[in-house]
Amino acid sequence: MSVRTDTVEAPALVLEAVRKRFRQGKQQIEAIKGLSVQVQSGRITGLLGPDGAGKTTLMRLAAALLLPDAGQVRVLGRDSRHEAAAIQGDIGYMPQRFGLYEDLSVQENLALYADLQGLDATQRAARFDELLRLTALGPFGKRRAGDLSGGMKQKLGLACALLRTPRLLLLDEPTVGVDPISRRELWSIIKTMRAQGVTVLVSTAYLDEAELCDDIVLLHEGGLLAQQPPAAFQAPLVGRCFLVRHAALRRRTLQTQLSARASVVDALVQADGVRVVLAAVPMRTPAQPGEDWQPVVPRFEDAFVSLLAAHGDGDAQAMASDDAAPALHGDAQRTVSAAASLDSRLRGNDGGEDEAATVIEVHELRRFFGSFEAVKGIEFTVQRGEVFGLLGANGAGKSTTFRMLCGLLPASSGTLRVAGVDLHTARAAARARIGYVSQRFSLYGNLSVAQNLAFFASTYGLGGTRRKARLDWAQREFELAAYLDAGAAELPLGYKQRLALACALMHEPSILFLDEPTSGVDPLARREFWQRINHLAESGVTVMITTHFMDEAEYCDHLVLMSLGEILAFGTPQEIRAQAKTAVLPDPSMEDAFIGLIQAHEARTRRAA
Template sequence: MPPRHAGRSPVAEPGHPPALRFAAVGKRFGSGARQVAALSDLTLSIPAGRITGLLGPDAAGKTTLLRLAAGLLRPDAGRLDVLGLDAARDAARIQARIGYMPQRFGLYEDLSVQENLDLYAQLQGLTPAERPARYAELLRLTALGPFGHRRAGALSGGMKQKLGLACTLLRVPELLLLDEPTVGVDPISRRELWAIIANLRTRGVTVLVSTSYLDEAERCDQVVLMDAGRLLVQGQPHQLAADLQGRCFAVRHVTLDRRVLQQRLLTAPGVTDVRLEGTGVRALLAAAAVPPPLEGSTWQPATPEFADVFVDRLQARQARRVALQVAQAAATDKTDKDVVLHVARLNRFFDQFHAVNDVSFDVVRGEVFGLLGANGAGKTTTFRMLCGLLPASSGELRVVGQDLRTAPAEARRQIGYVAQKFALYGNLSVAQNLAFFAAAYGLRKARLRARLDWALAEFELGPYLDRNAGDIPLGYKQRLALACALLHEPPILFLDEPTSGVDPLARSEFWQRINQYAAAGTTVLITTHFMDEAEYCDRLVLMSQGSVLASGTPADIRARAASPDVPNPTMEDAFISLIAAHEANLRRAA
């Protein structure tokens, strides 16, 4: 990613009005008793010519704020000025001067890259004379030049996001609104998207970008942190982080595994948050707290980051994480090393395209195993074959001793599966979804009642039982999907980017659950684009161009990427370094 730019002033220059000004803005949805306040008495200004990050947990109001700024919604209360214009009266004039890229940008997947550009150029009123130069600049900026004739639906996730941004930028806007533009894309694509965003700043474009990646906040000139429709804090990320000086520590232990150390510290008094980092953990202490006594541990002061600010400002939300952790104390250490997933010489062809090339690995009982790779690396195809959703062209696949190629039904009964996108029935209630999946898994009578009671208690779904699954908050959708996948107590759990788009607090809670299930003997196979989540895996396979590029523990992967310039790489550093070097070699060989 582009270097952080600490020290840049987040306020507009004197005489320059803010690009956005919210004055006591309120917005509600629903009717009667079901009304929900998405924004409440929101007052803030977004400076012109700067990049502002918009962050917050699920249901914070980020998307509503962006849609109001884009003129797609009208406030119910207060006043909103966009580029000096009243949003309630001048929506059409505002929309002619801004760019807006929603979470699911409407590419036409049956059209080529060039045809999508042509269509959006026509919609935005670019004359035929203006188009060639603008196309050339955007294709160069997004590195999509060689793919002009490729169908948009055949692009990788990161390439689709870049094409969506190119379509949004055909006319250079004064204000660019981006709603989670990097969700679901790999670290290399995220770096490329942020290079495009940084380039816009040099042209005087104001950018307001929402994100669930806390490291991206540190690439912004300023951040706006929201919760439950209200402003919590606004300021420069490095200044907000500086307020936590003396409360952040890198912790190591002479004997305890990192995950066990994390479990111990999460329930210790005075500890606000603990996350895995490098060869140990990173701990955030409450104000005025001191490191808890833990024999064999060493505490070194660490530089505060915006991730620490996020957790500290939302620490009231952490109470249930601690309560959940107490419930995990009974989880047992995994000792059974039986192989439950065996993959040997796995291949998959799509016509002449070799999508997965001779992939082999084993996963043992109670292990958390990560499958990583850039968009288009073949990991999703591999994952779908492992779940029995896609037949292999050749190779061996065994799940808990069952051959997935010759006895697929028996093998699939051993699997719980959470899809990359919410795959439950949005028009059915939470209760109806649970009942449907319980019936599909053959649960009856006493076991049916016991497992449904477990799901409601474990995932706290009671308040949403009668709500349609499509209408509940994203974090609870994730809980429901996980509950449905675990109803039949499968020995192996497949998770395909399960935390994509989920806020950092919900992701942390999710991983506490996964650690609990793994400690109790459930085997977990996960794909993710969050490199901090890769640290929670016991072992990893890193894929590139359909093949296994590297495998081993997180420490093994980081060590492979170490260099004199970067002696202690993060997992994201390692991912980018190893894949970029490998794919550059392939291009040179071609």
């Protein structure tokens, strides 16, 4: 463990041997375990760690909303036990679920929070104007907060937290659930605050954001794993990171093969290959026939996974062994040879008719809300066994499209067939063939894990031997046995995701709809999730997914990119990225393509208006 001590001015936040426990049912959970850490003034410090590491607890301790059971928390030189009110007057705090009043306008929310924070009436007009300009919300001052896009809501929440210019700004995952354009806008605001002398502590599930920080605090199981600048995390990985390509295999299949090797710590689909992190610098490149290994510069995400694997994190270790990969939707896991066989079929090498069956057909699909046309005559098809991505900025119409495809929202017009069923005339029949995981955890939080599983088994009409077999399968494959009596609302986020997916797959659907299923989930849980999705696709399940993680878009066989209710681009990830190539950006990432294509389309639309 390394802790930086090269302070120039007094630290903005100091935790000394802090412990914090919570009661969960009959158990005592120690969320923070003797933690000592300092956050230096005038810097952006990133707070990272897997689910359950203690990030939100640390944030609430820093905001003096929680008091330590042992140890000391000093915020801006004040002891949180004795000066909580004074601390809260000097900081800005934006929790994960910031409490906007959705029936009030943007201006009315600012006014309400100004009242709550005691902002002087003579300062309000100037401060409101400054914040609306900073967040680009000026044209939307009279719009209801409930009508804002996800990114705009986050920016409004941040504006409310900044009404009194804070000395310390605490942001608990401010970019969760927002699109890449909004993420960049939020980080521009964060950097502006640092330039104005504000100290920022920000937690995030996006590991690329860690590289925008001056310093990183990495937590694990309530303790400090390391604290140092991003470059210091990356330095030990020089010579251990590669991009691997294979001309004859799809990237998902290549990832499965590489993950099975004992020397591989991490294998992640990226661009036109698989990014691999090795446990040690190799004596020679460990390429097997058909593989092309090229060294790449380490990044923070590589270090994050490697450090947690070295400290025995179960999810990280599971990624290094194919034996640990989950086997879903069948009695046994598909083997690597089966994956390669599927590769051939999806590439059209055997011409199997069933393998190429169209399972989702959309033609001239439209949806109106009053006079507003949210979805404007879109069309596409999805084949059996595909992973199909539906991408777009907040407010692009993708969630509306997704809900229509699931049978949760009727279309205004157009053709919509799912699993061979016309959703206009037989919506219930289509739903019986569909599994659905919603954007927000939508199971029954007041029921236990076992009760949720039993409820969904009954909902899908499972009985007798099959019911018992599927319940046993869910407990075993998602490792839920230890949590069966726990309330669903009390589960760590990664296990909530497991439970939601288990319930969605209880009736063995042929199509699985996933609406931003990994929002807020840590990178290790996301890797485990995608192992499961890849195995499902290999077994012939069709998967349609929306996501704001652009690295996840690389797992898709095909993508639709939506903007302002229209389809802006359609194709493979490689084809989407190719559309964004420029002389300045000859090798764009998926995030570059997303931002570039959408911003260009929105600019053309504004000029035409």
